Amino acid sequence: MVRKIICGPGFSAVTEDGVLVEYIPDDLTDQCGDILLGRTDRVMPGMNCVFVDIGRKKSGFLPMDEDSESFTGGKIHSGDRILLQIKKEETGSKGAFLTRDITLPGSLVILMPMNRYIGVSNRISDEGTREKLRRTGLEIADGRFGLVMRNSAEGAEISTIRQEAEMLYEVWQEIMKKASQGGKPGRVLLSGNTAERLREDYAKDGVDEILTVTEADNQVMRQLRLASERTIRLHGGGNIVVDRCEAMTVIDINTASFTSGESKDRTILETNLEACEVIAQQVRLRNLSGIILIDFIDMNEERDRSLVTERLKECFARDRIKTVIHGWTSLGLIEMTRKRTRAALCDNLLETCSACGGTGYVRRER
Secondary structure, X not given: OOEEEEEEOOEEEEEEOOEEEEEEEOOOOOOOOOEEEEEEEEEEHHHOEEEEEOOOXXXXXXXOOOOOOOEOOOOOOOOOEEEEEEEEOOEOOEOOEEEOOOOEEOOOEEEEOOEXXXXXXOOXXXXXXXXXXXXXXXXXXXXXXXXXXXXXXXXXXXXXXXXXHHHHXXXXXXXXXXXHOOOOOOOEEEOOOHHHHHHHHOOOOOOOEEEEOOOOOXXXXXXXXXXXXXXXXXXXXXEEEEEEOOOEEEEEEEOOOOOOOOOHHXXXXXXXXXXXXXXXXXXXXXXXXXXXXXEOOOOOOHHHHHHHHHHHHHHHOOOOOOEEEEEEOOOOOXXXXXXXXXXXXXXXHOOOOOOOOOOOXXXXXX
16 A cells, blocks of 8 residues: 655645545644643533633633543642643534643654653554563653653664654653743644644554645545545445434445345445445545444345454554444444544535535425
């Protein structure tokens, strides 16, 4: 597989064997991953959260307790000036989701300056390798910070890992220096570069080329237009239908005009297997998140269902965003979840229809 990162005017994109799998428009309001100054506005013990002024109309939402037991930050009081990182951008009526447990990602490690946890990527399964990397992390951190050894750290020289960790620690010290100089809530102390984040996230699987272009080519734009379509045709003649709802996304697979010349069961299986690849590509491209339900064509054999599950997992293994395939529900649907980090692509590219208000229907003339 040939993976390319494309940096163009107003966007960053990723292609795999010429297929567009990510398209991220430049958006000044999208600060996911940015580190900034905030001021605590309202401490809500009953909700176990704090609302923080980050220089926007909507206050950010900060849990009082971080997930990690090794987080070193103290208690929060009203009016405190604190360092924060945006984990999830604001959406609808909800403000941005914030954390004090800041992470600085590199290509080999993730440095956590407010934590002392030493961990290893779950993608590394060999226990011997995991323990070796964990000891390496302990030695490098030396109690100064936390580290997560990324998948790409496997096989890397210890000196190279150490060099990157020390570089990230210097970045953190520079952030602290800027923070000590003060400023209004919302002042950005470190802004993540989209192309650089893409390169780091795909480091282990490899990036064959990083291209800077003056304009998107016709192939990219054609595939981008397809990302706003409700129905996507499969090469074999079937199709998938994507419907976003308030609480989830539902994807339906149909055989349509597909005929394999073999048995009905074989036709259904081949359509479902082909759909897996397109579903993974469209979910990544559209940046769909939250609960996703997939209604595959009904299969009679448990073996066929297992083949579809495995194919779906293989296709999503290339996704840099955390995705969990939960399996089949009692109604015969595949249930999966995908972490939300930024707005869906259609929220950036499309606006609500003034005629139907987003329902897709208008009143029939009588």
